[in-house]
Amino acid sequence: MISINNICKRYNQHTALDDINLTVSKGCILGLLGPNGAGKTTLVSILNGLTPYQSGTISIFGLSLHDNLPEIRRRSSFIPQSFAFYENLTVMENLRFFAGIQNIKNGQAKNVISQAIAINRLEAMLNKRANSLSGGQKQRLNIAIGLLNNPEVIYLDEPTAGIDPELRNSILQTIRSFKDAGKTIIYTSHYMQEIEQICDEVAIIRQGRIICHETIEKLLNKENGTSNLETIFLQLTASEEAPC
Amino acid sequence: MLKQMLQKEFILVLRDKHSLAALFIMPFFFILIMSMALKDTFTNERALLIYEIVDLDNSQESKMLQDFMSTSSFLQRVDSKDSSDTHLSITIPKSFSNALLEKERQEPLLQLSAAPDVKQEMIMIFQAKLSADIMRLRLMQIQKKIAPYIPDASQLNLDRFHNEKLFDIDYRRMQDNEQPTSTQQSVPSWIVFGMFFVIIPMSTVFINERKQKTLMRLASMNISIPALFTGKVLPYLLINQLQVLLMIAAGVYIVPLLGGDALTPGHSLAGLALVSISLSFAAIGTSVLIATLAKTVEQATTVGGLINILFGAIGGIMVPKFYMPESMQKFANISPMSWGLEGFLDIFLRGYGIKEILPEAMALCGFGLCLLLLAATILSKRLRG
Numbered sequence: 001m002i003s004i005n006n007i008c009k010r011y012n013q014h015t016a017l018d019d020i021n022l023t024v025s026k027g028c029i030l031g032l033l034g035p036n037g038a039g040k041t042t043l044v045s046i047l048n049g050l051t052p053y054q055s056g057t058i059s060i061f062g063l064s065l066h067d068n069l070p071e072i073r074r075r076s077s078f079i080p081q082s083f084a085f086y087e088n089l090t091v092m093e094n095l096r097f098f099a100g101i102q103n104i105k106n107g108q109a110k111n112v113i114s115q116a117i118a119i120n121r122l123e124a125m126l127n128k129r130a131n132s133l134s135g136g137q138k139q140r141l142n143i144a145i146g147l148l149n150n151p152e153v154i155y156l157d158e159p160t161a162g163i164d165p166e167l168r169n170s171i172l173q174t175i176r177s178f179k180d181a182g183k184t185i186i187y188t189s190h191y192m193q194e195i196e197q198i199c200d201e202v203a204i205i206r207q208g209r210i211i212c213h214e215t216i217e218k219l220l221n222k223e224n225g226t227s228n229l230e231t232i233f234l235q236l237t238a239s240e241e242a243p244c
Numbered sequence: 245m246l247k248q249m250l251q252k253e254f255i256l257v258l259r260d261k262h263s264l265a266a267l268f269i270m271p272f273f274f275i276l277i278m279s280m281a282l283k284d285t286f287t288n289e290r291a292l293l294i295y296e297i298v299d300l301d302n303s304q305e306s307k308m309l310q311d312f313m314s315t316s317s318f319l320q321r322v323d324s325k326d327s328s329d330t331h332l333s334i335t336i337p338k339s340f341s342n343a344l345l346e347k348e349r350q351e352p353l354l355q356l357s358a359a360p361d362v363k364q365e366m367i368m369i370f371q372a373k374l375s376a377d378i379m380r381l382r383l384m385q386i387q388k389k390i391a392p393y394i395p396d397a398s399q400l401n402l403d404r405f406h407n408e409k410l411f412d413i414d415y416r417r418m419q420d421n422e423q424p425t426s427t428q429q430s431v432p433s434w435i436v437f438g439m440f441f442v443i444i445p446m447s448t449v450f451i452n453e454r455k456q457k458t459l460m461r462l463a464s465m466n467i468s469i470p471a472l473f474t475g476k477v478l479p480y481l482l483i484n485q486l487q488v489l490l491m492i493a494a495g496v497y498i499v500p501l502l503g504g505d506a507l508t509p510g511h512s513l514a515g516l517a518l519v520s521i522s523l524s525f526a527a528i529g530t531s532v533l534i535a536t537l538a539k540t541v542e543q544a545t546t547v548g549g550l551i552n553i554l555f556g557a558i559g560g561i562m563v564p565k566f567y568m569p570e571s572m573q574k575f576a577n578i579s580p581m582s583w584g585l586e587g588f589l590d591i592f593l594r595g596y597g598i599k600e601i602l603p604e605a606m607a608l609c610g611f612g613l614c615l616l617l618l619a620a621t622i623l624s625k626r627l628r629g
Contacts, residue, residue, distance in 0.1 A: 045460075049464070050460055050463055050464060050627065050628070051628060070466050073464060073465065073466050074466065077464075078460070078461060078464040080456075080457040080460060080461060081457075082455070082456045082457045083456055084456050084457045084458040084460065084461040085456075085458060086252065086256065086449075086452075086458070087452070088255070088256050088259045088260070089252065089255060089256070093252075093255065096248075097248050097251070097252050098465070100245065100247070100248035101245045101248045101249065101462070101465060101467060102465050102466075103245060145461075149465070
């Protein structure tokens, strides 16, 4: 589904991504872990065609990202960490706007909007302005907008940052339901527990390099099941060598 | 896609009370206030100079001079005891009547005293009137002196010369009996000024889009920068046209209700549309560039407001260009507000059409296009990291 080969990205003298190789299969939830500034957001941004890269190749749906960006974008969705919608529009107006600019036809737009509302439990707040919603409700709207084009791949950049634990669980349940719908997800987060809870695989980035890419199960089993992801992450990111 | 962009921008502007106030209420009140405040500057209904006369001669001639002076509508005489408000004071010396025809005089015929704030051109207008009246008095005295020798001379009606209408004033390209008014001057000025205030709603939306990564999200939905800019330019172009229509309507219908002169919007609707769209393009280009460069909404609205005030002050919005010295009038031409104002004045005041406003329209469009291209280049670089 997603194949990343030898990707390098430099900002002037700083190397943000160094020879990244990663494969994500269809229907998989991949957790992208790494300390601040490790290159997670840069990688997600590159996968969306928002940031150019210096070398390497990327293929999504079997199509080269470089040559088929519009087609790949139509079939994927990027959900940023910030609330990337219009605070002075109502929930419904936001959904209609983002459906409209993606040229989703009228009849189809009604369906996808209804689905996005149902999945994210937004029914009670459709006529509320976005600026009057709570943090959790805003994040649900943020995710709902990302579902409007019925994407096959979803990139979620720290969707639970700053959300209280109760609402966080409801958002995680929603994300988990995407897997059941056969969607492929790349998920960046600081919360190890979340990654452990919902992801099938985890890739750990340190200083622009992937130092570990394993299934959660295998990674935890390596430590004879005695450790949790947080401990493993801390060990891996502290170590000088690539242990996976 | 454009339909959604238009709808979104319109809803956002309509819900932003501060922007609505800056776009519609501020220029509306400026038009009302300035049209009324400058009303008398453009008509001859108000006396331009207030004067007093101290008559030490008390002769028939000095009385006649006072009568002649009192016929002028732009001069108002007050009693000597109210002299604190006078612009000019005339002292008629005791020897006035005798000195009228004297060939060589030691003293001037009259003494003038002017308040320090009286403009030179006003003193010159007053002197011209006074000289004409003294000339009239002299002619009357000469007529009296030569009458015994030339009997026909007494038949000559000197008042006829004085009351004769020597010329008529027609204002070029205006209807007969039509005069430029303060409304014709004020409406274009404040339309131009108000149009540049699109910076407030535009920067509020645009900077929030950037900060919240909505622009990034839109880019990931295949929205290109030209499409994004079209989605910004078109709604604000329409908002600007709505401003122009409402401000013209205020000049035509509301200013007369308050006792001011009604605006006559010229004779070229196409010319008006062209100058209005071109100016809007320049205002939107400026706003998009400021919104692209600014980091916060506060920064954009402060810098944008300052630039608007500077453009306005330089461009003849705050102080009409004809009040400026020649060097400042030339300097005013660097402001796009001046180009827009001249375009509107060409239509409203000078009765010109498309052909005459084409240079201003092209300059405004070129200016707007350059700034939009610069903003697009900067934004593209920033979005691509």
